[in-house]
Amino acid sequence: MPEQPNPEQDPITTKSYAAYYLVAMVILMATLFWALWDEAWTQRPWKAFQEHWASRYSAFLNTARSKSATSETDVEKNPDYIALKQAYEKTYQDSKSQGEDARKKLDDASARLLAVQSVFTDRRAYVNALTYELETSKSDSEKASKRKEIDKYKSEQATVEYPDGSKETYTFPQLEEKYNEIRDERTKRSLELGDVLKPVTAAKAKMDEYISDHMVDLTPQQIDGLKRRATEWVPAIVQINVAEANIVDRCESCHMNTREPLKITAASMTGKGEKKPDEYADAFVSHTQPELLQLHDPEKFGCSPCHQGNGRATTSIEKAHGNYEHWLWPLFPKENAQAGCQNCHAADMVLVSGDVQWPTLNNGKDLFRQRGCMGCHRFEGYDKEPEDLNAIGQQIKQIETQKIDNSKQTAYLMKQADAAESNEEANKLNTQAVDLRVANSKLDGRLQQLDYQSHSLMQDQKKVGPNLKDVRLKLNKNWIPVWLKKPSDFRPTTKMPNFRLSDHQIQAISAYIWQSGFTDPLPKHKPGNATHGKELFETRGCLACHSIGEGDQTQGGTFAANLTRVGEKANYDYLVRWIHNARQRTRPYCPYEKKDIGPEDYAKKGLPYEFDLDHSRCPNDGHELQVQNMTVMPSLRLSPEDAEDIATYLMTQKKQEPSSYADASYMDDPKLKDEGKKWVRYFGCSGCHEIGGFEDEGRIGTELTYEGSKPIERLDFALFTEVAQRGGKDAEPIKDKEDLARLPDGPATEPWYNLKGFFEHKLAEPNIFDQGKVKGETEALRMPNLHLTREQVLDLTTFLMGSEETSLPASYQYKPGDARHDIQEGWWIIKKYNCMGCHQFIPGQQTILMGMKQYQDIQEQLPPKLLTEGARVDPEWMRKFLSNPALSTTDTNRNGVRPYLKVRMPTFSFSDNELRKLVRFFQALSQQPMPYIPEEVPALTTKETDMARSLFSSTAAPCLKCHATGDPNHDKIATAPNFLLAKERLKPDWVERWITDPQAVSPGTSMPSGLFKQQNNQWVFAGPTPPSFQGYEGDHRKLLTDYIFQLTPEEQRRVAASMPHAKAEMQRRSERKQAAVESHPVASGGSR
């Protein structure tokens, strides 16, 4: 080895490793300390949170305490409190000497007891141990010797030294006796002391109660309690553990203030000297919706079932919030927080807690239905009528087979019985045959029920879009292709989405639709009066659903179409029919034969060509027919002339002449029809429209019931997988400006490879994931652009994110079995028909009409608020009213209850099913028990009637001044319903509450408050009492109510006639009113 110098010393035996060992050991020790630090702090970041919490929260509570102390002093200045305090001090002084005496006695007894007890328990323990040995010893001799030992021990003398220095000796039984004796004495003394102190404690409790009742915030004592908790806090994991639902949530280990009884904001938790709230301050806020926590006790629900995230993780914020690749349920972002509700409240259409609505999720659910998402995507609970119909059809088939089998079996059994050998056997067989016949009769009953059901379901079945079988009768032919090109160009707010159709597809689709439409003749109508039509349109309530005008000029609701350019597309005669009764079908459809039934089918059977809800059987096979258009548009019960006027007005709504549309005669080309059929099927048009030949078409989209649980790998980000995962400068694939504006968070810069990112991008630009891909016509993504707003995308995304397959037990799902179920079901119908466009159901809810200018000064012309409708009306009456709001079969061009309202309660032709649900809904919403048993109204004596009448017609409360009487002259200016309806319509106890304080029942009502005042636990008339009341002890309010419920038409007429003053007053009022109407020409417009 020439290169290496030869070491002189033996390199192996002489080399020292001390330096290496030193270094290695130092590093090892350092690593060890690192590991300990890691274990204690790095892996437990919540400790740092809790430290910061303790200091910041104490500081916060100090401030809160001084504020609270000030307000407490204010309360203490109150004379009531001072009186209480004096009372307390007096009792305290009174019982002082007595109390001290009693306490001394008690203390003495306690001390003596203690002295005896220490000796006694010791000896007893020894006896017990010996007894155990005795019990478990095997032989008799052993037992005898043990017994002897015990007896010896018990007879030994033991010395007790009392506190006063005296000594006594006792055997064990004596000791036991002494012990019990002193114990009883102490109990007695303790009770005595309690008796002495009782008034003092009571007085003190009263004082404290007074303070906590009169303090708005927490009392200083309560705050002290909170502070003690903060200062004495020992770092520990705070955990909610619910074994039945497998919830383990440690969120509160950092979010320490979640459930504190104070409102704590991030700003108030910001550390000293910090400008902005840091991550600690953000973590220490109290829950923003404490009332939600009251409904969902965290001890039962935990945190993660609503918010998601990883409740068990404690090692980092990121992990605990589940914001990492491998946790499948990351925390819902703040703006999507309401997604958590959907987990358990999927069966609710409207979520209300108390009077608070949850708009994001509610709107999401509503949009999913109203925008026709459910036309392509199945979602459990949405649009279930067709599915139910299908199921019923199958049941009917099954039962029919069963019936045939049964009758065959019966015949066979009878025959067997005839040939039976013994009487007994014949009887047995006969009985069997009879049983089967009974079974068949039961099946008949069941069949009938199913028939009713399907009748109802046929009625309930609705489509989002119009019936396209009527397209030839209804539309300007040349307009159709223009519309299909991009519907939002014609009508920016339309529900009809943009399918990005090529010109050829448009031609083919319009050709198919045109050629598959009905060609039946329509009755001709003469043109009406457009000015009167405009008045009617604006006053009858059309605007609760429809809007008119564009841009800033828009007024009305968004539930139905904007009618600004309807004159360009519509056919006048059809429009008249539609306005008069939108449900009127051109031809009924038989789902059994799968064809539209025409007059020829009726003629074959010699039947008149007549189909409506009462004539809904198919002439060919007797099955239920679809006799109505599947639209939610109701009938406003207008006269034919009124309908003509409105249609004439609407026909004037146009920007260009219908004739200016380019000629589209290719729509008659039969060659295009087949291709059109292909595209109609491909794009799933029949999801929203009724189209000839597509009545049984299924949905084309994927089911979305559990879309929120879909693994991210199952969502196709196509060419954007990488950018979505990485974020950064080019993370946003959407280039179109309009679509970009739909993204709730604006263009993406952060990674968006998650469900939220996918849903938002998909909703903003549904074909975004086709960008850059080379695809054929029939491979491209089909989802149309719904031109949603930013908020709507957020709402729908939230809804979808929350639509998860939950791991929570079924009991956590909100599926109540009681009246709350009726509320749940009812909301689906309320939303379906847009009842909230006119009526208020929850305090604070705005209706469309309320927001309109023309009602600002004439609030009494608004439709009634239905805040306590269930408590107000008799359910049976309500059912009648809902099925016929005119309350009359002959005089239908009016409102049944409030003829004075210009806005009209329409006839919705609710099915029996929906009527039942609605009535139950209203009853449940007002916490009324079902079924309703009407209260007995006692018959009034003549004297009582006279008294009541004098009240009823008194000048201080001239009821008939505003309430309708049936006299046409008077009713023109009436602003309240006729009393004659009350008996059948109202509930007496509600009436009593109503006439006492109408403002509390229906804020803003024109019914005056303060008619009655309380006196000696009775309600008496607040105005000058009529002389006949002299000496009357009863309740005036009750008397008046009873009178109203017994009012006859004759009586009412008599009273009305005897009110000359009121008449004059009425006259003046009516003049004023006339003036008001003239200054608001929009609001006028009586019926012709």
Added chain:
Amino acid sequence: MDWRQLWEICSAPDNVPIVGLIPLLCFYIYLAFKQAHANDQLIAQLEGDAALAKTHHRKTWPFKPGWQKEVHVWPFLLRIEFLAAIIVTIILMVWSITLNAPLEEPANPNLTMNPAKAPWYFLGLQEMLVYFDPWIAGVVMPTMIIVGLMVIPYIDTNPLGSGYYTWKQRKFSIGTFLFGFIILWVAMIIIGTFIRGPGWQWFWPGQTWDHNRLIYEVNRDLPDIFGITSNMAKALFGAIVVGGYYLLGGFLVYSLFRRYMAKDFKRMSLLQFSITQFLLLTMVALPLKMGLRLLWHIKYVWITPWFNI
């Protein structure tokens, strides 16, 4: 060059051992060869000098008078081993503090991860599945690896090179080991870790692992290329090809052994030699098969109803 992708693969806690493996392996091979080289030089020097050849040497330093001829295990060996144990402890502690166990979400039977990879030490075996059917790659080959390792002491007839590093005296053993370990085991693990992406497709380092990537690749069986259709003929053809490989290879190994390792060959019995030859040819078969598959898209050579090679 997709640096981010490369970083994501290298920094994944699963792959850290493999990333560490590469420099460590290089270093230790270098160290071993350095020592072997020094020893070989010393051996040459000793063989040339009769006097020195009689001395006992523990080290590559020439002998010095006064040095101990032998040293005890305690403390001279154990103190080094204990130091090593301390250093390894430090490494393991730092590792476990800084890197968490690579846990993933609960398994979803309806959703297979893509790429689905075995633990790093099995990635070589998984990679073999590309070239052989599961029966061969998953059962036969691993068994042969274990049996082959067990058999080494019985077929190794070379008495030299025990207890010190050398290359010249054990060229065949060391060469075979390096081939088996580096090429057949480590290289396959590296392919499995860094090269195989979604769909177990071949991605060069730095190429983005695109889940939507489509490639055109048709694999054929060797008999198909020769237009053989019947199953019997395919089996026969494959048997001939595989048999031919072992036969021709056997002749080649035989002549190479005789020429270059005459001494060892003479010491070997027929059984020892045939086992050595069979194992060696089987080892070589793996890269050959990989080449066929990767370069000429040949899936199987020998197709039978029971196994495919």
